[in-house]
Amino acid sequence: MSSEQKELTQTPLLKIWVPWMSTSLSQRRxxxxxxxTNCPTMIVMVGLPARGKTxxxxxxxxxxxxxxxxxxxxxxxQYRREAVQTYKNYEFFRPDNEEAMKIRRACASSAMKDIxxxxxxxxxxxxxxxxxxxxxxxxxxxxxxxxEKGYKVFxxxxxxxxxxxxxxNIMQVKLSSPDYENYDKExxxxxxxxxxxxxxMSYVSLDEEKERHLSFIKIFNVGSRYLVNRxxxxxxxxxxxxxxNIHVTPRxxxxxxxxxxxLNLLGRIGGDSGLSSQGLKYARALSEFIxxxxxxxxxxxxxxxxxxxQTAEALGVPYEQWKALNEIDAGVCEEMTYEEIQATNPxxxxxxxxxxxxxxxxxxxxxxxxxxxxxxxxMELERQENVLxxxxxxxxxxxxxxxxxxxxxxxxxxxxxxxxxxKLTPLAYGCKVESFYLNIQAVNTHRDKPTDVNIARKPExxxxxxxxxx
Amino acid sequence: MSVIENNTEQCGNSLTRELxxxxxxxxxxxxxxxxxxxxxxxxxxxxMTNCPTLIVTVGLPARGKTxxxxxxxxxxxxxxxxxxxxxxxQYRRECVKIYKSFEFFRPDNEEGLKIRKxxxxxxxxxxxxxxxxxxxxxxxxxxxxxxxxxxxxxxxxAEQNGFxxxxxxxxxxxxxxxxxxxxxxxxxxxxxxxxxxxxxxxxFMKRIKCxxxxxxxxxEELDRDLSFIKIIDVGRRYLVNRxxxxxxxxxxxxxxNIHITPRxxxxxxxxxxxLNVKGRIGGDSGLSARGKQFxxxxxxxxxxxxxxxxxxxxxxxxxxxQTAEAVGVPYEQWKALNEIDAGVCEELMYEEIQLKFPxxxxxxxxxxxxxxxxxxxxxxxxxxxxxxxxMELERQENVLxxxxxxxxxxxxxxxxxxxxxxxxxxxxxxxxxxKLTPVAYGCKVESVCLKVEAVNTHRDRPMNVDxxxxxxxxxxxxxxxx
Numbered sequence: 001m002s003s004e005q006k007e008l009t010q011t012p013l014l015k016i017w018v019p020w021m022s023t024s025l026s027q028r029r030x031x032x033x034x035x036x037t038n039c040p041t042m043i044v045m046v047g048l049p050a051r052g053k054t055x056x057x058x059x060x061x062x063x064x065x066x067x068x069x070x071x072x073x074x075x076x077x078q079y080r081r082e083a084v085q086t087y088k089n090y091e092f093f094r095p096d097n098e099e100a101m102k103i104r105r106a107c108a109s110s111a112m113k114d115i116x117x118x119x120x121x122x123x124x125x126x127x128x129x130x131x132x133x134x135x136x137x138x139x140x141x142x143x144x145x146x147x148e149k150g151y152k153v154f155x156x157x158x159x160x161x162x163x164x165x166x167x168x169n170i171m172q173v174k175l176s177s178p179d180y181e182n183y184d185k186e187x188x189x190x191x192x193x194x195x196x197x198x199x200x201m202s203y204v205s206l207d208e209e210k211e212r213h214l215s216f217i218k219i220f221n222v223g224s225r226y227l228v229n230r231x232x233x234x235x236x237x238x239x240x241x242x243x244x245n246i247h248v249t250p251r252x253x254x255x256x257x258x259x260x261x262x263l264n265l266l267g268r269i270g271g272d273s274g275l276s277s278q279g280l281k282y283a284r285a286l287s288e289f290i291x292x293x294x295x296x297x298x299x300x301x302x303x304x305x306x307x308x309x310q311t312a313e314a315l316g317v318p319y320e321q322w323k324a325l326n327e328i329d330a331g332v333c334e335e336m337t338y339e340e341i342q343a344t345n346p347x348x349x350x351x352x353x354x355x356x357x358x359x360x361x362x363x364x365x366x367x368x369x370x371x372x373x374x375x376x377x378x379m380e381l382e383r384q385e386n387v388l389x390x391x392x393x394x395x396x397x398x399x400x401x402x403x404x405x406x407x408x409x410x411x412x413x414x415x416x417x418x419x420x421x422x423k424l425t426p427l428a429y430g431c432k433v434e435s436f437y438l439n440i441q442a443v444n445t446h447r448d449k450p451t452d453v454n455i456a457r458k459p460e461x462x463x464x465x466x467x468x469x470x
Numbered sequence: 471m472s473v474i475e476n477n478t479e480q481c482g483n484s485l486t487r488e489l490x491x492x493x494x495x496x497x498x499x500x501x502x503x504x505x506x507x508x509x510x511x512x513x514x515x516x517x518m519t520n521c522p523t524l525i526v527t528v529g530l531p532a533r534g535k536t537x538x539x540x541x542x543x544x545x546x547x548x549x550x551x552x553x554x555x556x557x558x559x560q561y562r563r564e565c566v567k568i569y570k571s572f573e574f575f576r577p578d579n580e581e582g583l584k585i586r587k588x589x590x591x592x593x594x595x596x597x598x599x600x601x602x603x604x605x606x607x608x609x610x611x612x613x614x615x616x617x618x619x620x621x622x623x624x625x626x627x628a629e630q631n632g633f634x635x636x637x638x639x640x641x642x643x644x645x646x647x648x649x650x651x652x653x654x655x656x657x658x659x660x661x662x663x664x665x666x667x668x669x670x671x672x673x674f675m676k677r678i679k680c681x682x683x684x685x686x687x688x689x690e691e692l693d694r695d696l697s698f699i700k701i702i703d704v705g706r707r708y709l710v711n712r713x714x715x716x717x718x719x720x721x722x723x724x725x726x727n728i729h730i731t732p733r734x735x736x737x738x739x740x741x742x743x744x745l746n747v748k749g750r751i752g753g754d755s756g757l758s759a760r761g762k763q764f765x766x767x768x769x770x771x772x773x774x775x776x777x778x779x780x781x782x783x784x785x786x787x788x789x790x791x792q793t794a795e796a797v798g799v800p801y802e803q804w805k806a807l808n809e810i811d812a813g814v815c816e817e818l819m820y821e822e823i824q825l826k827f828p829x830x831x832x833x834x835x836x837x838x839x840x841x842x843x844x845x846x847x848x849x850x851x852x853x854x855x856x857x858x859x860x861m862e863l864e865r866q867e868n869v870l871x872x873x874x875x876x877x878x879x880x881x882x883x884x885x886x887x888x889x890x891x892x893x894x895x896x897x898x899x900x901x902x903x904x905k906l907t908p909v910a911y912g913c914k915v916e917s918v919c920l921k922v923e924a925v926n927t928h929r930d931r932p933m934n935v936d937x938x939x940x941x942x943x944x945x946x947x948x949x950x951x952x
Contacts, residue, residue, distance in 0.1 A: 008756070008788055008795070016803065017791045208707070225690065226710040231726065234865060241723045244713065272845075274489070306489055309498045313489070321497065323851060363754075369805060383716060 013351050015360040040119040041235065042146050043128045044139070046157035048203060049196050050169040052222070053158055056243070057130040058429050060156075063242055066402045067375060068368070069125050069235065072118055076131035079107035087179040090191050093198040108138070112145050119151065126235075134203040136211075143214075154236050155216035156243070157206050162221060166196075173428050222248055242379070248426075251385040252295070253403070255396055256421045258307035259283045260442040263335065264418065267443070267469025270327060270334040275310045278442055282419045283314035285438040289421060290315060290388065299387045301325065301377075308390045319390075324377050327392035331364025338447065338466045342459050349462055353453040356412035367412050370398050378402055393445055396422075403431045413449060418442035443469055494833050495850075496842040522601035523717060524628050525610045526621070528639035530685060531678045532651040534704070535640055538725070539612040540911050542638075545724055548884045549857060550850070551607050551717065554600050558613035561589035569661040572676040577684055590620070594627050601633060608717070609633075616685040618692075625696075636718050637698035638725065639688050647704055648678075655910050705729055724861070730908075733867040734777070735885070737878055738903040740789035741765045742924040745817065746900065749925070749951025752809060752816040757792045760922055764901045765796030767920040771903065772797055772870065781869045783807065783859075790872045797870070806859050809874035813846025820929065820948045824941055831944055835935040838894035849894050852880050860884055875927055885913045895931060900924035925951055 007020040043060070045053040057073045064071040083103050084092070092100045111129065118124035133139055139155070146153045160166060170192050174180065180188040206216050208227065217240055218227040226244055231237050259279030263271045275283065290298070300317055302308035303325035312319040333341050333348070342349050345362075352359040360366035365373075374395065381387060381399075389399065393416050401411040403424050416422075419442045423434040444467040452461040489498045525542070527535040539555045546553035565585055566574070574582045590613060600606035615621055621637070628635045642648065652674055656662065662670040688698050690709065699722050700709040708726055713719050741761030745753045757765065772780065782799055784790035785807035794801040815823050815830070824831050827844075834841040842848035847855075856877065863869060863881075871881065875898050883893040885906050898904075901924045905916040926949040934943040 008792055010788075016786060017788045019795060212707070224712055225694070226708075228708040228710065228726065230706060234862065237723075237727055237865065240726065241719075244710065244722065245719055304497060306491075306498045310489060313500060323854070372805070380716065383719065 012347070013355055013359055014366070015362065039150055039152055040124065041126050041152040041154060042115065042142070043126060043239070044133055044142055044153060044155045045128065045130050046133045046139070046155055046206060046216075047159065048134065048199050049132065050166050050174060050192070051158040051160050052169065052248075053132070053156075054130055054173070055248075055429060056156060056158065056219075057128045059246060060239065060242065061126075061128055062402070062405045063378075064126055064239075065405070065407075066371065066378075067238075068371070070123055071126040071128065072124055073128045073130050074111045074115055074118075076104075076107055076111055076129075079111050080104060081178060083107055090194040090198060093195050095198060095202055108141070112142070116149060119149070132199055134199050136204050139211075152232060152236075153215065154232075154239065155206060155214060157216060157218045159205065159218060159220050160222060165222060176428075217243060219243065242382075245379055245382045247383070249385060250426070251387075253381060253386075253424045254290075254388040254421055255399060255416075255424065256286065256311075256388070256390055257392060257396055257416060257418055258305070258311045258390060259286075259440075260418050261307040264443050264445055265470050267337045267339075267467070268335050269338075270330040272305050272307075274306050278419075278440055279307070279311070280314075282438060282440045282442070283311045285419075285440050286311065286421065287314045287316065289436065289438055293423075295386045295388075297386060299384055300390065301387060302390045303327065303392065303395070305392070308392070311390050315388075322377060324373050325389070325391045325395055328367070328370050328394040329361065329364040331361035333361050333364065337469070339463060342462050346459070346462065347455055350453060350455040350457065353449055353462070356449070357408040367394065367398065368408075370394060374398050404433065405430070415446055418445065443467065493829070494837055494842070495840055495848065496844060522606060522633050523608045524597065524601070524624070524633045524635050525608060525721070526615055526624055526635060526637045527610070527612050528615045528621070528637050528688060528698075529641065530616065530681050531614065532648050532656065532674070533640040533642050534651065534701075534730075535614070535638075536612055536655070537651075537730075537911060538638060538640065538701075539610045541728060542721065542724065543608075543610055544884070544887045545860075546608055546721075547887070547889075548853065548860075549720075550853070550890075552605055553608040553610065554606055555610040555612050556593045556597055556600075558586075558590050558593050558611075561593050562586060563660055565589055572673050572680060575677050575680040577680060590623075594624070598627075598631055602631065614681055616681050618686045634714060634718075635697065636714070636721065637688060637696060638721075639698060639700045641687060641700060641702050642704060644703060658910070699725060701725060724864075727861055727864045729865070731867060732908070733869075735863060735868075735906045736772075736870040736903055737881055737898075737906065738768065738870070738872055739874055739878055739898060739900055740787070740793045740872060741768075741922075742900050743789045746925050746927055747952055749819045749821075749949070750817050751820075752812040754787050754789075756788050760901075760924055761789070761793070762796070764920060764922040764924070765793045767901075767922055768793065768872075768903070769797045771918065771920060772799075777868045777870075779868060781866055782872065783869060784872045785809065785874060785877070787874070790874070793872050801872075804859060806855050807871070807873045807877055810849065810852050810876040811843065811846040813843035815843050815846065819951070821945060824944050828941070828944070829937055832935055832937045832939065835931055835944075838931070839890040849876060849880065850890075852876060856880050886915065887912070897928055900927065925949065 008017045009020055010017050045057055047053050054075060057075070061071045061073050080103070081087070083106070091097065094100070108131065115127040115129065118127055129142065133142065143153055167189070170189060174192050175185055175188050183191065206214065206218060208229070212229065215230040215232050215236060217229075220226070223244070223246070228240055231240060259275045259282035261279055262273040262276050265276050298317070300312055300315060300319035302312045302319050302321050304321050304323045305326055308325070309321065333345065336344070348362065357367045360369065378399070391399070394412075396416040397411055397414040400406070400414050400416065400422065406414060419438050419440045421436045421438065423436065425432045447467060448465040450461060450465045488501050490501045491498050527539055529535050536557060539557070543553045543555045562585065563569070565588070573579060576582065593611065593613070597609040597611060601609050611624065615624065625635055652671055656674050657667060657670050662673070665673065688696070688700055690711070694711065697712040697714050697718060702708065705726070705728070710722055713722060741757045741764035743761055744755040744758050747758050780799065782794055782797060782801035784794045784801050784803050786803045786805045787808055790807070791803065815827065818826070830844065839849045842851065860881070863871075873881070876894070878898040879893055879896040882888065882896050882898065882904065888896060901920050901922045903918045903920065905918065907914045907916075929949060930947040932943060932947045
């Protein structure tokens, strides 16, 4: 092996050390992100209608994208709706309906073609194939397809025989489906139940013995039991862990920042200051608000920083401090104003505007680092029920992006003003957001992306969007 | 909300409560009127539940129950969940001083059954003491527990004492795996010191047979109200039922990531750095000339080891990456492997820290594990940060981790089951590779010094850790540097 020591340089945006040589070989040597998997993975849903497959598909996809794994859902029902413009009734799904069978098979092929395209041309890493896939034959087709292309396959089967859960599912998400626009509620319910029956005859569940060489997880009765077979790699292990932590019990998550802090007033970022007098007022208002909400068994979480803890203190209830909820570390820029950053580090300031998500402060963190740091918080939020999280601007943006499925580009610019509580309640396939401004004045700390992000820009250009401060 | 009523009176005063920052851990706590510690805030710990947990193993002999018990206990203690294992076999050995033969385990051996039941009860008694009186959070009850009757006894015991129960069953019918188990851990057991290998194996197989007839595995239907994980064929398949809380969820995740495929983990620090030479801590400097020599030597050493499919991991700091570059194979950079953040003390020499922050310097010597640098981290923080690294190390096979002193101490403490007190003083010198190979219930360590000179960066705990000590006493154990 050559003993020639190559010089290392630090990439200006990510602050990653890479060898000076720019041949592709040495660039690939030091990957800065633990590789989740080398080859693309197809996650294949299995289960009768109204078993939560689409719910799981969308939630899992949201989670994977948030942790940085490009993922997309391919919902067969949507392909079918495009092919057969108008849905008449359950008869389409009868097993003896040859014409319909042909269309449905064609849709499956079309979806698989799009999956191949997603992996080959769009840098996708995971494709979630959301369909019933209830026969061994259909699963066989998918497996052959994946084998031919070199994709890994992981099955997720949802099994549920509790009629109440099934009916609740149907009410929540099926009745509002485009299929049932022209039906009234009772008719829709009757039709859908007949639709389920069409699948029941030919439904073959994943078999522990016959299909023991496949990788899969079977979820029974919304998570009371799981059967996990042959987890192949890190990502499948993370997926299993995630699936085992989510639940469908109704609850709400409240997100808020600390009350206005003394450094906020001065327009300075970071630091560990206490609350200003307005901030203290907010803490009291928050306490009243929370009491008014009459929340059962509320857990309260803060960071380790003084301002969130001071805010929580006013609530008068037990709270847990998480270091992981600390604000983004601005490294050498800690406690500076934007004006000072522009004056002392104009290049850094510009780089940050160019790619605010990936930009890492010198000796500090990036939003990307924050997401990584917050993953255990999200996992525990999934496990919990009613929680109030008192945190910080960048942290709240990351958490919000997870719940509202915002992209890495949108995330750093989400509006999370001081003295405003966001109440998130899971609903159907997404999240309802209610915003409560508690009517206590505070400075604005939101800096929009300026029009000119060029390193050569003038200071006025850079500072155009800085919010006012003392 | 349950607590709000009790605190209504305090609410008006709560905002006048000052927050002070605890000097050791740098945690903000309200300073109460009478100076007593507040109990209603807590640090995020793994076990936020008030309820201790009893983990109960289930399975025929030689199915890996003790292996799992010990490994799980080691992991939980490392992530700061006080855990202890209670192996009924050990209680039996204390009771029946000499093991004669498998006949002791025959289901029709009345005397044997009586003794075994007594031992189980004695163990449960110790469990109760550990969880109730000694601040334990998790107890691992390691025995066959193969009958539903025995398990009911345990469940009743747990109910009486307010413990949660989580069963871990290991089911395996692969004769090769069982034979290997027996060779690895049974032959060396005190039970078989007086037997030769063939005799021991024959006896042990008969011992297993004694349990087989009465074995009632956990059943999806009959035991559907219990919380358990059934591990089938060393992790090929898992059945998980009714996970109750966070700690059980973490336990399941851990159990699903461990494997027993033979492999080795190589731990080493980056080569000597420019700041090392100057006796300065932290920073992000490059390798010194000797450090570069080490990197080359490391490359050669790794080649000579002929390791199949070696993964190489570094931190995101220049010195580990420079070191990895010389090894010449693809490597992954983990931010989680970065050295401990010394906050305001970054790039200072110990002498400078003593000069500028003598109080901090003393506090660190008083409790090096929990001490957090101002605007920095503690070893305790490091362990939390490194947990995903450990989890991935468990999943992987052959790995070389090129990291830093404090980080390497944390990783080593995990593999070698060191306490929080020992951890910050583990010796991890520069230019030395530690090769860890799992063997039986623990880890074999081989230390390879690559014969390239380097400064010593290990500072022992001084005798005097008092805040009022003299500067010389504080600096007594500082290693030499430029």
